[in-house]
Amino acid sequence: MYDVMFIGEKIKSPELKSLCVSPDSLVECKGEIGNFQIEYDKNDNIHNATVKNIVINLEAIRENPLSETINLNNYLAKIDENEDIIFIQDYQKISPAIINRETLNAAIRAKKEYKNKEIYFLYRSMRFIEDNDNLFDKARQLGVIFLKYEMDGIEVNEKGQVNYKRGDLNLDLKGSIITAPILKPSQKITRVARLLNIEMGDNEYIQSENIYLQPTLTGKRGVYSLAGARGPNAYSDLNLEINFTLNEIKSNLNGVEPLTEKDREIDEQKCILCYTCYRVCPHGAIDKDEKADAMKINELACYGCDACLSHCPADAISYVENTEPKENDLTLKVLMCENSADTAFQKLDKDKFNDLDIEKIPCASSIKKDEIFSYLRKKESRLLILGCFEESCKHINGDGRGERISNQIRNTLEELELGKTRVQFERLSPRMEEDLNDFLLRWKEGDQK
Numbered sequence: 001m002y003d004v005m006f007i008g009e010k011i012k013s014p015e016l017k018s019l020c021v022s023p024d025s026l027v028e029c030k031g032e033i034g035n036f037q038i039e040y041d042k043n044d045n046i047h048n049a050t051v052k053n054i055v056i057n058l059e060a061i062r063e064n065p066l067s068e069t070i071n072l073n074n075y076l077a078k079i080d081e082n083e084d085i086i087f088i089q090d091y092q093k094i095s096p097a098i099i100n101r102e103t104l105n106a107a108i109r110a111k112k113e114y115k116n117k118e119i120y121f122l123y124r125s126m127r128f129i130e131d132n133d134n135l136f137d138k139a140r141q142l143g144v145i146f147l148k149y150e151m152d153g154i155e156v157n158e159k160g161q162v163n164y165k166r167g168d169l170n171l172d173l174k175g176s177i178i179t180a181p182i183l184k185p186s187q188k189i190t191r192v193a194r195l196l197n198i199e200m201g202d203n204e205y206i207q208s209e210n211i212y213l214q215p216t217l218t219g220k221r222g223v224y225s226l227a228g229a230r231g232p233n234a235y236s237d238l239n240l241e242i243n244f245t246l247n248e249i250k251s252n253l254n255g256v257e258p259l260t261e262k263d264r265e266i267d268e269q270k271c272i273l274c275y276t277c278y279r280v281c282p283h284g285a286i287d288k289d290e291k292a293d294a295m296k297i298n299e300l301a302c303y304g305c306d307a308c309l310s311h312c313p314a315d316a317i318s319y320v321e322n323t324e325p326k327e328n329d330l331t332l333k334v335l336m337c338e339n340s341a342d343t344a345f346q347k348l349d350k351d352k353f354n355d356l357d358i359e360k361i362p363c364a365s366s367i368k369k370d371e372i373f374s375y376l377r378k379k380e381s382r383l384l385i386l387g388c389f390e391e392s393c394k395h396i397n398g399d400g401r402g403e404r405i406s407n408q409i410r411n412t413l414e415e416l417e418l419g420k421t422r423v424q425f426e427r428l429s430p431r432m433e434e435d436l437n438d439f440l441l442r443w444k445e446g447d448q449k
């Protein structure tokens with residue numbers, strides 16, 4: 001039994017027992033999170049394995065939009081020492097954030113390497129996610145010249161010149177021209193998605209926009225997609241995506257709960273094996289039950305949308321009677337700094353707060369983004385972070401980092417329309433037990449800012 005199977009590139013994760021298969025060698029995949037049954041081809045022999053999670057990690061295809069210009073990969077080795085350097089980002093298509101970052105980094109590197117050359121950076125859009133805004137500022141401070149263009153405002157000719165027109169400006173820029181690549185989906189994605197029974201998004205990607213809080217989730221539980229299987233706009237920061245995914249997998253290994261309160265079952269006498277449910281289930285939660293000659297629902301993979309129920313022509317799918325209600329979706333997590341809020345909390349009647357999931361942390365600045373997202377996985381859950389006042393923080397790094405990170409998460413939640421107030425950051429001193437008491441009572445009742 002493997003913790004994870006990588007399809008495509010293996011990701012370094014020594015603490016997980018992993019298997020890596022190429023997209024071409026995958027033959028079959030059945031089952032659900034925690035128990036995927038895999039068949040794969042190795043040296044012309046079919047092998048079987050059971051894996052708990054699956055990560056699709058296929059490289060994106062990179063195409064240079066203009067064959068006569070230099071590709072961003074390894075550009076420093078190819079530029080002419082005597083010429084200025086012209087970067088063109090967004091040729092043909094607006095570049096995704098990941099390419100925006102690569103091009104900014106390349107321009108910064110070029111400016112440092114060739115201090116006396118002019119470095120031009122032609123762009124149509126700047127994607128300010130993660131640290132792209134810092135890179136943009138840094139490049140400007142170093143003297144990189146940024147020129148915004150419309151597609152009909154630049155012309156690249158064979159003599160290595162770019163004619164740039166915007167308003168009253170009409171410039172002939174001469175130099176080594178470096179174009180940022182256009183990202184295209186890996187050719188193997190469709191086959192992998194079909195074998196795993198996961199839905200494809202637009203443009204031959206599994207997911208073309210970042211629609212989930214945990215960015216690498218696919219519609220099927222326990223299956224994650226990275227890099228060239230996502231994107232191009234969904235794909236922003238590979239290292240961050242890998243961290244999110246590996247943390248999610250580690251938390252899955254401690255056991256996952258069904259997502260729906262009611263179970264659904266298929267009556268094997270009524271099922272006519274028309275495969276309608278298999279086709280309509282958006283989460284790949286239905287397989288053929290080989291033993292019963294009927295379909296079966298994988299309870300852990302089911303999201304409870306009832307698409308199967310409403311489409312079954314034989315009325316073979318129904319709710320299982322008398323199911324015990326599953327754990328409430330509402331989780332109230334509170335992280336308390338041990339130097340302030342937790343000291344105040346020790347003076348309170350703790351029994352009043354038994355319904356809160358309270359955890360002591362060394363410093364609010366130690367909290368990480370992916371941890372916050374993991375606390376918010378259940379859709380009704382909320383997180384309260386209680387740190388010290390800045391001047392009394394004992395840690396060198398406690399300069400408001402915790403507050404900054406929670407604000408970033410709140411912005412993300414707002415953008416995704418997932419409820420900005422689900423995360424809240426507050427500062428307390430160890431002597432503010434009464435304020436803490438009122439504050440926790442109000443928080444429990446859903447009084448959020």
Ligand code: SF4
Pocket residue numbers: 266270271272273274275276277278295311312313314315316317
């Ligand atoms: S839609 Fe109904 S009849 Fe058709 S395969 Fe599914 S359960 Fe069986």
Ligand code: SF4
Pocket residue numbers: 264280281282283284285286297301302303304305306307308309
């Ligand atoms: S309710 Fe049916 S269609 Fe919806 S996720 Fe569950 S098995 Fe799939």
